[in-house]
Amino acid sequence: MFEHIIQMGPMLVLAGLIAGWVAEAASRARGYGFVIDMFLGFVGSVVAGAIVWVLTPGDIGMLAMLLIGCGGAALTIAAQRGLWRSARL
Numbered sequence: 001m002f003e004h005i006i007q008m009g010p011m012l013v014l015a016g017l018i019a020g021w022v023a024e025a026a027s028r029a030r031g032y033g034f035v036i037d038m039f040l041g042f043v044g045s046v047v048a049g050a051i052v053w054v055l056t057p058g059d060i061g062m063l064a065m066l067l068i069g070c071g072g073a074a075l076t077i078a079a080q081r082g083l084w085r086s087a088r089l
Helices: 002-026 034-055 062-083
Strands: none
Touching: 002 034, 002 062, 034 062
């Protein structure tokens, strides 16, 4: 169990940071800023990875976990952009 966390944890962190960076680079005027986008990406990635890890019985590969993390981070950032007003109007 701990080996799986040690292997997949960095993939989730990397996925969240990549998604946060891409979101900030793609739409600077609609977000709360670089740090908040990175944090939202990180949180969304870790939560999505944890949910998938709990719900799936078998081992998931590193690439699959990276893609799952990117998807969770993208959903979190999209929800932030769609539901909350931007700090920069």
